[in-house]
Amino acid sequence: MALTPHVYWAQRHDDIYLRVELTDAQNISVKVHENVLRFRAQGRGAKGQNEYEFSLEFLLPVKPEISYKSTQRQVNITLQKEQRGWWEKLTVHERKPVFLAPDFDRWLDESDAEMEIQEREEKLKAKHGPDNAFDNPKLGFLFSYNLVQFLGFSWIFINMTVRLFIFGQDFLYDTFHSISKVMFFCQILASVEVLNAAFGVVRTRVLPSLIQVVGRNFILFIIFGSLEEMQNKPVVFFVFYLWSSIEIIRYPFYLLSYCDIEWKTLTWLRYTVWIPLYPLGVLAEAVAVIQAIPMFDETKLFSIPLPKPIGTSVSFSYILYIYLVLMVLGLYINFCHLYKLRMRRIHTKKKAT
Numbered sequence: 060m061a062l063t064p065h066v067y068w069a070q071r072h073d074d075i076y077l078r079v080e081l082t083d084a085q086n087i088s089v090k091v092h093e094n095v096l097r098f099r100a101q102g103r104g105a106k107g108q109n110e111y112e113f114s115l116e117f118l119l120p121v122k123p124e125i126s127y128k129s130t131q132r133q134v135n136i137t138l139q140k141e142q143r144g145w146w147e148k149l150t151v152h153e154r155k156p157v158f159l160a161p162d163f164d165r166w167l168d169e170s171d172a173e174m175e176i177q178e179r180e181e182k183l184k185a186k187h188g189p190d191n192a193f194d195n196p197k198l199g200f201l202f203s204y205n206l207v208q209f210l211g212f213s214w215i216f217i218n219m220t221v222r223l224f225i226f227g228q229d230f231l232y233d234t235f236h237s238i239s240k241v242m243f244f245c246q247i248l249a250s251v252e253v254l255n256a257a258f259g260v261v262r263t264r265v266l267p268s269l270i271q272v273v274g275r276n277f278i279l280f281i282i283f284g285s286l287e288e289m290q291n292k293p294v295v296f297f298v299f300y301l302w303s304s305i306e307i308i309r310y311p312f313y314l315l316s317y318c319d320i321e322w323k324t325l326t327w328l329r330y331t332v333w334i335p336l337y338p339l340g341v342l343a344e345a346v347a348v349i350q351a352i353p354m355f356d357e358t359k360l361f362s363i364p365l366p367k368p369i370g371t372s373v374s375f376s377y378i379l380y381i382y383l384v385l386m387v388l389g390l391y392i393n394f395c396h397l398y399k400l401r402m403r404r405i406h407t408k409k410k411a412t
């Protein structure tokens with residue numbers, strides 16, 4: 060004959076929690092039909108290893124969907140009330156069933172539960188401010204910024220992919236002319252990210268964003284923008300493609316996180332695809348710098364004139380050699396930063412679940 064386990068309960072305005080004292084429960088069946096919950100499982104309870112069951116007729120309607128989780132020590136069941144509110148007791152019966160008792164670990168009275176809701180809402184507000192973009196200028200600003208960048212980089216990425224399919228290798232030599240205007244726009248706008256970090260608009264460090272923005276704009280404006288000969292090189296294609304590949308993931312990730320939506324695949328991609336893309340990006344940028352060195356020597360563009368008695372000028376290519384060293388340093392700093400972010404965002408979450 061089936062025995063009855065000890066059951067403990069608590070409530071919130073929306074939910075009912077039941078804790079069934081059964082160790083190593085197996086073959087669990089929990090169903091709600093016509094507002095009656097029926098539980099049956101095998102496990103070790105107060106009367107040893109056995110089959111245990113109970114039923115409860117709730118005071119007020121609950122939703123038919125049930126979630127339960129079996130741990131080594133107990134089975135935790137959560138039900139949702141059909142209508143939000145506070146119940147004076149759990150069951151319809153005049154006297155409470157003998158196997159049922161309050162779960163003092165989770166027990167709150169009505170006013171404490173209200174305070175709990177308020178605290179949760181305040182925490183959310185402290186994190187994001189008021190949750191409506193129209194009420195919160197910061198949220199509205201970040202949302203618009205990320206949306207514009209997402210659209211810009213998506214245009215670049217899709218345009219480049221389609222052109223590559225249509226024109227084949229020829230497009231490698233023509234990337235700058237067809238894409239650069241939008242890339243200039245997006246990369247100038249990206250300077251906002253350094254300001255966001257500096258003024259605490261987003262919780263992040265300034266240096267990684269500064270390295271990225273200064274690094275990319277140096278390549279875009281100085282190497283590609285000022286040397287016409289560089290603009291027809293295939294390296295432009297690789298640099299633009301690598302930059303936009305990460306941004307079509309990063310910006311929608313920010314957009315969703317500001318709507319409090321977490322899409323696990325996107326989070327994984329945001330904190331993983333940099334592993335191949337970042338070194339490749341830096342490599343492509345380094346190739347561009349190396350290709351530009353003889354051009355700066357030849358054209359004497361940006362060369363620094365020395366005083367007349369010395370009579371010559373210092374080629375800009377020396378700056379480029381220094382820049383190549385800085386790139387390695389920048390790669391190291393941002394790689395470590397991204398690695399820490401990945402550990403925090405992916406690995407700690409895995410542990411928590």
Ligand SMILES: CCCCCCCCCCCCC[C@@H](O)CC(=O)SCCNC(=O)CCNC(=O)[C@H](O)C(C)(C)COP(=O)(O)OP(=O)(O)OC[C@H]1O[C@@H](n2cnc3c(N)ncnc32)[C@H](O)[C@@H]1OP(=O)(O)O
Nearest residue numbers: 261262263267273274301305313333336337340385386389
């Ligand atoms: C001093 C100047 C020296 C100059 C030296 C120059 C040296 C040059 C070195 C050149 C290296 C650059 C190479 C690079 O250009 C190559 C490439 O880009 S190749 C393509 C691959 N690239 C990547 O994968 C990197 C992409 N970029 C990033 O990942 C980031 O921009 C990064 C630079 C790493 C900064 O990331 P961040 O610190 O912001 O991390 P999170 O994204 O996790 O954000 C932290 C929290 O802030 C919130 N946040 C951040 N930005 C926004 C935003 N725009 N909108 C909303 N919220 C934002 C984010 O949600 C996090 O909040 P929470 O923790 O609450 O979730």
